[in-house]
Amino acid sequence: MMKQNIEPQLMKNGGTVDLSLVESLNYDEFSRCLLAEVERGGRVAALFGVPGVGKKDDLELFAIIARDRHATIAVYRTEVGTSFPSLATSCPQIQLFEREIAEQYGVTPTDHPWLKPVRFHRVWQGETDVWGRPLDRHPLPGDMEFYRVDGEGVHEVAVGPVHAGIIEPGHFRFQCYGEKVMHLEISLGYQHRGIEPMLLHGPHPSTMAQMETIAGDTTIGHGLAYCQLIEALSGCEVPARAQAIRAMGLELERLANHVGDIGALAGDVGFLPTASFCGRLRGDYLNLSAALCGSRFGRGLVRPGGVLFDLDPTLENAVQTRIDEIEGNTLGALDLFFDAPSVLSRLEGSGHVSRSVAEDLGLLGVAAKACGVPRDSRFFHPTGIYRKVFDELITEETGDVWARAHVRYREVIASINLLRQIGKNLPAGPVKVPVGPLKANALAVSLVEGWRGEVAHIGITDADGQLRRYKIVDPSFHNWSGLAMALRDEQISDFPLNNKSFSLSYCGFDL
Amino acid sequence: MLDIISERIRQGFRTGKFPKEEPKLAPRFRGMPEFSSECPQGCQACEQLCPFDACMIRNGKMAIDLGRCLFCADCQACPEHRINFSNEYRLAVRNRQELLYSGGEYPLAKPLEPARLKLLGRSLKLRQISAAGCNACEADCNVLGTLVFDLGRFGIQFVASPRHADGILVTGPVSENMRSAVLDTYEAVPGPKVVIVVGACAINGGPFIHSSETTKGLDSLLPVDLYIPGCTPQPYTILDGLLRLIGRREQRG
Structure with a gap:
């Protein structure tokens, strides 16, 4: 049963909330609240996983919503198992956060439109790599499916990780038609220091x-x-x-x-x-x-x-x-x-x-x-x-x-x-x-x-x-x-x- | 056009006189450490207290590994606060073990051996590789190209391709994800080549010395010719090191 009005814990920037006061919502309520906040002009300042205390495989998700117009920050919390339905299609600003959670904790955001690794490191806990990469080796950076356009006159340009200047490393893949860029995909993680x-x-x-x-x-x-x-x-x-x-x-x-x-x-x-x-x-x-x-x-x-x-x-x-x-x-x-x-x-x-x-x-x-x-x-x-x-x-x-x-x-x-x-x-x-x-x-x-x-x-x-x-x-x-x-x-x-x-x-x- | 010329006149001539004149550094700049007194007998507190393992006791005296030292403003290593950081910016050396400093004479970098010096001493092209650097060392390498330092007047230049380079200059703690890119870039440089590391990260991991995602210093992967310590090294520290390597600065001074 869904509660109609969920009042989240509110705080100011540079403030704290007592964790026990942050109610753990079921995932449906959590996603409904999150989407409603964004609908009303809130921003997802952060969405991240927190391993449960005691039971090793439990994972909690916390969403930190900045309500700019009210100078407040709302906190939501839920628990997930080995997967949770992705919200990235209806709320694109969280697509990277969901991929990050998948990479860190081996939990799958199902139906994520573009589920790719973010930083190419080993999973932080558990025995599941969402992409099925071997756990005994460090993942290879850039080892993923890139978006690709095929057709006459279409070509791909790959740049990096080492660039032609004094600049940090990253990999850029362009799908081009002549000089025109149809799509740019950016794959990072080379700078990951854990x-x-x-x-x-x-x-x-x-x-x-x-x-x-x-x-x-x-x-x-x-x-x-x-x-x-x-x-x-x-x-x-x-x-x-x-x-x-x-x-x-x-x-x-x-x-x-x-x-x-x-x-x-x-x-x-x-x-x-x-x-x-x-x-x-x-x-x-x-x-x-x-x-x-x-x-x-x-x-x-x-x-x-x-x-x-x-x-x-x-x-x-x-x-x-x-x-x-x-x-x-x-x-x-x-x-x-x-x-x-x-x-x-x-x-x-x-x-x-x-x-x-x-x-x-x-x-x-x-x-x-x-x-x-x-x-x-x-x-x-x-x-x-x-x-x-x-x-x-x-x-x-x-x-x-x-x-x-x-x-x-x-x-x-x-x-x-x-x-x-x-x-x-x-x-x-x-x-x-x-x-x-x-x-x-x-x-x-x-x-x-x-x-x-x-x-x-x-x-x-x-x-x-x-x-x-x-x-x-x-x-x-x-x-x-x-x-x-x-x-x-x-x-x-x-x-x-x-x-x-x-x-x-x-x-x-x-x- | 006239606007540009008049602005150019207003901005003035700004290239520094280094190395003929010594640079004026901020009085609060933290360079070469000094020890204010002898260590108390048997005290080994610093070995535990420096979070980056930069301090150790050698022959009853404190020694600081400048390759690991971050020159922290609130240095936590000595409970007696015996470590002070002087304004001395010249810190570059040729060998890793020379970075272990316990006062006295410091072996500033000597020029390359004659064979490489003859080839590279008047024209040294470097390929910079950021290998998980935080963009501070990178920025202070970049700044050497501005008109204040005007690196080009010494025949040193950062180039776009390793194929055009005489060596690599590496910053950052060499993350697992950058390891093969660094080695590939090194391989692509034609010999004879030089390897220069800038900053505590590239020398020994810096703030990330205990991370499982970093290599503890480039010299575990490649032979290094010049170590430039600091977090972040002052641009003049870097420039002084580069000039010493190509024999463009007298040994002391």
């Missing part, structure tokens, strides 16, 4: 360094998401000054990457002035991060309970002066780019993704904003100082390479202003407080708007207050499908331009 299983029974002394290297270009984003989660589970209040310094770190990370990406786009369309200016300016922002904490990538800045490095008045002034100095050069380099007709003709209309596709696939961050889909957890689920200082939700409407570049341009200006605003009103006080033990049997959710988009971390503790499951979702996990859609009917020679306009993480996806 991060999630290493976190079991943690946090461990090694955990923080692993969090900072989930995606090294998002050190602050992932590091902060982890710290917020630990602080939620331990009930720790982070001092205001630390919150402000964290936001400075996060915005500097955004600036470095956005400026670098626009420079790389300029390189891809052969507009060399901006390419070379931005290459250097990116370094200027990285060096500001180094001024804060000694590391250009922000390693060591954020720690549970606050930050490791304070700003003395001299450094504070030096940082603000430096920002004033490089602001002019940054805007000069970017304006040149966006004013050049030869550049605009290459960016406009290329790699179009529609708003409805962006919503269906659950795209996040820059990729979603470029399609007119407002996604920014600093705005919808603010924590720390963003509750006070952030009010600028940036979107573009055209969904093409230009829109993805222009969202970055506007975010660069917004981040510089934010840095100035935060610097002017830096609260006094300590920058770090001690962190106590973690609550037992609790679930915590932490969302941080990294420069690519929303970084989601979810932690579940056991009866001893140790991590029983830790789930990491980099925005790239959602956004790679967006790149595949952007390439449809494009020229294959425009792949580098489109790839750079998304600028996604391979290791953040592969974990």
Whole structure:
């Protein structure tokens, strides 16, 4: 019998719920609730398996739904046996989550439209490999059925894992008719380091360094998401000054990457002035991060309970002066780019993704904003100082390479202003407080708007207050499908331009 | 066109004077470790406390394996906080065991032996392979191509194909899923070739030293000519190492 109204446990970003209060639904109710949430504008921030306590083969599924308009997060829970009916056809944004569950726990989502491995690793528990691969050997990356188009004049182009530049590895398969791409299939997993299983029974002394290297270009984003989660589970209040310094770190990370990406786009369309200016300016922002904490990538800045490095008045002034100095050069380099007709003709209309596709696939961050889909957890689920200082939700409407570049341009200006605003009103006080033990049997959710988009971390503790499951979702996990859609009917020679306009993480996806 | 020229003038000339002048690094940059005092007799706490197995006691003294050290800002290894990180960025060596440092003289990388130096010393083309790197080491290799460092002026260049390369430069802990791609790429480079590893991951697994999905360092698979430690190595650490390998920097200095 189905209950008509199921009230899920609701929480805020950076909050926790008592696990015993999260009702376990039967799978029909669970799927009905999940689809209804998405129908009402909710997003599936994460869907993941959690092995049962005691009975070894039981698997629970948890769905974390972000209700952006209400600034709340809903949690649903169900139990599954060796298989469960896939929801991917009616809710495409969960297709990868279901494949991930299949690969990790050997449980089959039946009637999944495209059940393929995600990261090519051995099953984490049990004796079943959904694809029937031998259990005594490590799976081979890319060993799967690729989508294939046959016919006269149709050809296939395979690229990677090793690419023709200093770039992470991944495999791309294009089905082309002449120059035109009919279909692009992206197969990753080459960067898999097995991060999630290493976190079991943690946090461990090694955990923080692993969090900072989930995606090294998002050190602050992932590091902060982890710290917020630990602080939620331990009930720790982070001092205001630390919150402000964290936001400075996060915005500097955004600036470095956005400026670098626009420079790389300029390189891809052969507009060399901006390419070379931005290459250097990116370094200027990285060096500001180094001024804060000694590391250009922000390693060591954020720690549970606050930050490791304070700003003395001299450094504070030096940082603000430096920002004033490089602001002019940054805007000069970017304006040149966006004013050049030869550049605009290459960016406009290329790699179009529609708003409805962006919503269906659950795209996040820059990729979603470029399609007119407002996604920014600093705005919808603010924590720390963003509750006070952030009010600028940036979107573009055209969904093409230009829109993805222009969202970055506007975010660069917004981040510089934010840095100035935060610097002017830096609260006094300590920058770090001690962190106590973690609550037992609790679930915590932490969302941080990294420069690519929303970084989601979810932690579940056991009866001893140790991590029983830790789930990491980099925005790239959602956004790679967006790149595949952007390439449809494009020229294959425009792949580098489109790839750079998304600028996604391979290791953040592969974990 | 005039806009471009005037912007070009405004942006100024930015190529650094390295190696004629030493780089100005952030005062908080963490480079070569220093030991503030002798270890107490019999203390071996650091062997257990470093989560990445970088510390060990050798002849009653603490030794740090710079190949494993992540230069953590909150180094947990010594309960007495005897380890400080200096601003010294020159860290590259030619042999794995030289990375074990317990103070005193540090054997900075010597140039390639004459046969390879003659061939590669004035033109070194490298194929970079990211093998489960987190994109930080990759980014700081990439940055060497920008006008600040201008790697090309030293005759060093990252190239697209291993067939055009004189060697490989590997970052990342070499995941199981990248192992065969790394070996294939190495095979595709014509000899004589060089192998360079950048970052703690590629040297010995880095933060993922205990993962079952990674190889513990590239030198378990291939002979390595140059080790550049750090997490992430400063770009000048990488550049200094590359220049030493091709004999473009004097031994000390």
